[in-house]
Amino acid sequence: MSLASMVKTISIANPLLITRPAQTYLSATGAYNIFTIANGAIEILNLTWRSTGAPVGAATVRVTVCGINVDAGAVDIGTAGVVGGIWWSALNVGGTGTSALAAPRTVATATTFLAGTGTIICTFAAGTSLTGEFAMIYRILSPNAKVLVA
Numbered sequence: 001m002s003l004a005s006m007v008k009t010i011s012i013a014n015p016l017l018i019t020r021p022a023q024t025y026l027s028a029t030g031a032y033n034i035f036t037i038a039n040g041a042i043e044i045l046n047l048t049w050r051s052t053g054a055p056v057g058a059a060t061v062r063v064t065v066c067g068i069n070v071d072a073g074a075v076d077i078g079t080a081g082v083v084g085g086i087w088w089s090a091l092n093v094g095g096t097g098t099s100a101l102a103a104p105r106t107v108a109t110a111t112t113f114l115a116g117t118g119t120i121i122c123t124f125a126a127g128t129s130l131t132g133e134f135a136m137i138y139r140i141l142s143p144n145a146k147v148l149v150a
Helices: 003-013
Strands: 016-026 031-038 042-056 060-065 086-088 098-100 113-115 118-125 129-140 146-149
Touching (some): 016 042, 016 146, 129 146
Antiparallel strands (some): 031 118, 060 118
8 A cells, every 4th residue: 555545545534623713703793714625525523612702692693514404493692691611413303402511422413414615604693792612523534625714
């Protein structure tokens, strides 16, 4: 096996982490392009948000991957008003994301999401503004697939 083949095999097998630096998101703006998937398919293992500033109002978030909802409905991530609070996607259109200071990962919640070339879009509603960062753990399924911060 050549070195190039070995590197591709290793990179496909190991999960990768991408983060979007903290920024302020305004509910009035609505949709934000968070990540872009290019050149192939990926498997999303975990998609999270962490508040880095106190939210203004009871804001909700709804995320789509390539146009498909990753939760059954918008999740309230602003009511608690806690810096350091997280939102964790169910990665299942029938599931409900979790918003808390901590969230257990169990066999029942260990859902993944397959995605091809496209975008991951976050839509904030209600409230006024939130400041935070997104993180995603994923595995590439195509040798040339990559995820970019939008």
